Amino acid sequence: MRLCAWDLALERGGRRLFAALNLTVDEGEALIVVGPNGAGKSSLLRALCGFLPLSAGGFALEGGDDERTLGEQAHYLGHADALKSALTAGENLVFWTGALGGATARGRGRETALAALDRVGLAHVVDFPVRALSAGQKRRVAIARLLVAARPIWLLDEPTTALDAGARRAFAAILQGYLDGGGIVVAATHSDLGIAEARELRLGERAERTP
Numbered sequence: 001m002r003l004c005a006w007d008l009a010l011e012r013g014g015r016r017l018f019a020a021l022n023l024t025v026d027e028g029e030a031l032i033v034v035g036p037n038g039a040g041k042s043s044l045l046r047a048l049c050g051f052l053p054l055s056a057g058g059f060a061l062e063g064g065d066d067e068r069t070l071g072e073q074a075h076y077l078g079h080a081d082a083l084k085s086a087l088t089a090g091e092n093l094v095f096w097t098g099a100l101g102g103a104t105a106r107g108r109g110r111e112t113a114l115a116a117l118d119r120v121g122l123a124h125v126v127d128f129p130v131r132a133l134s135a136g137q138k139r140r141v142a143i144a145r146l147l148v149a150a151r152p153i154w155l156l157d158e159p160t161t162a163l164d165a166g167a168r169r170a171f172a173a174i175l176q177g178y179l180d181g182g183g184i185v186v187a188a189t190h191s192d193l194g195i196a197e198a199r200e201l202r203l204g205e206r207a208e209r210t211p
Helices: 041-049 089-099 108-119 135-147 165-180
Strands: 002-012 015-026 030-034 056-062 074-077 153-157 184-188 199-202 207-209
Touching: 002 041, 002 184, 015 030, 015 041, 015 184, 030 041, 041 074, 041 153, 041 184, 074 135, 089 108, 089 135, 108 135, 135 165, 165 184
Parallel strands: 030 184, 030 199, 074 153, 153 184
Antiparallel strands: 002 015, 002 056, 199 207
C-alpha cells in the first residue's frame, strides 16, 4: 500500500501555503511534516482527510479501498481531542468503536475500549467522566481512539501535545508497532516521536530529506 500525492497546492485566506508539492509514503513508513508556523502543516493533513479543498493536485491510497475516500480509510488525530466531556472515557471509545467500524458484537465495544485504554496506561479511568481527566489523560484517551478500529493510515497533528515523558515513550511504542505492522503515518510535529526511522518533509522549503 502507498500514499501518493501530486502537484498539491493549497490556499487559505487568500494566501498560498504551498504549491507543486509531491509526496509518497509506503506501508511501514512514517513521514514527518515540519516547518515554521503558518507553513501549512496542519492544513496539509486536513486536506488529505478531505476537510479542506485543495487549489490543485490530487492524492490516492494505492492498494486501498477504491470505493472509500482517503479520509474514510484514515485515523485523524488533530489538536482537539474529539471527546465528549460528559461521557466517560470508556463511553467515548465505545462510541468511536461503533462509528469507525470496530467491534460490532454486543458487549465487544466495551472490551475493545478497555483494551485500548490499557495500552495507553489508562484502564483505571474507563468509568471516569472525561471532564475529570487531566489534559494529558484526555490526550491519551484520544490516542486510544486510534486503536479501537484498524485503519491503514494515521494522520497525526502534534500527537504528543500534553503528554509527559512516560506517555511519550508509550506512544512511541504504539507508533512503532503500527509501522512494523505495515501502517502508514503522516505526522506534523515539532517533537521527536521516538520511532526508529522516518522521512522528513519540510514545508516552507522545496526539499524532502531523510535525517
